[in-house]
Amino acid sequence: MPPPQTQITQPIYSDTGFSQQREITVTVSLSKTVLFLNCCSLFDLVCKEDYTSICTDFHLECAKYGTVVDVVIPQPQRELIARLTNLDLERKGSGATSGDDADNIDWRSDIEKERETEAKAILLGTPAKIFVKFSNEYEAQMAVQAMLGMTYQGRMVVTAYFNEDYGISNYS
Numbered sequence: 001m002p003p004p005q006t007q008i009t010q011p012i013y014s015d016t017g018f019s020q021q022r023e024i025t026v027t028v029s030l031s032k033t034v035l036f037l038n039c040c041s042l043f044d045l046v047c048k049e050d051y052t053s054i055c056t057d058f059h060l061e062c063a064k065y066g067t068v069v070d071v072v073i074p075q076p077q078r079e080l081i082a083r084l085t086n087l088d089l090e091r092k093g094s095g096a097t098s099g100d101d102a103d104n105i106d107w108r109s110d111i112e113k114e115r116e117t118e119a120k121a122i123l124l125g126t127p128a129k130i131f132v133k134f135s136n137e138y139e140a141q142m143a144v145q146a147m148l149g150m151t152y153q154g155r156m157v158v159t160a161y162f163n164e165d166y167g168i169s170n171y172s
Helices: 048-062 078-084 101-125 137-147
Strands: 005-012 022-029 033-037 068-072 130-134 158-162
Touching: 033 137, 048 068, 048 130, 048 137, 130 137, 137 158
Parallel strands: none
Antiparallel strands: 005 022, 033 130, 033 158, 068 130
16 A cells, blocks of 8 residues: 655745745655754764754654654764764874874874864764654654744754655664
8 A cells, every 4th residue: 555645835935036936736655754854964963962952852843743753863973973072993002102103193193183174074064864753644744844944953944754664774
C-alpha cells in the first residue's frame, strides 16, 4: 500500500522588487518522520550542551503539534570534533618540549591550527539535519505546515517529510 499523500501549496516570494506573488503546489508522500533543515550548522552540535539544547528545543516545539516519538540529530564526525578540541590522534604520545624538537613543535602547531581552521570551516558551512518522528502522519503534517518558514537561531526553517523506508542508521 503506498503511503498517504497530500498537496502542499507554498507562496513564492521574490526579492527582485516585483510585487507579484506566486504559489507552487506539489504532491508529496506523507511520513511520520519530519526532516528539518537550515536550523543550525554542524558546528552548533560540537558542544554537548548546545546539542542537548537543540534537541530539547525541537522536542518542545514539535510537541505542540502531536506526540513526539524521537528526535535524532546526527552529530559531526569525531575526527572533525577532535581537530576543534585539539585532541587530534596524531598528537597523542608526542611529548617533545626542548632541544631540536622545539622547532618541530612550532611547525606542528601551525599544521594543527590549519587543521582546526579547516575543520571549523567545514562544520560552519555544513547544515545539520534534524529528524523528528511523530506518532502518526497527521501530526507530522501539522508540524511541517506550521513550522515551515519559522526562524530558529536567526535561520529560516525548511521542512520536509523523510521516507520511513530508511532506517535510523540512514539519518545522515
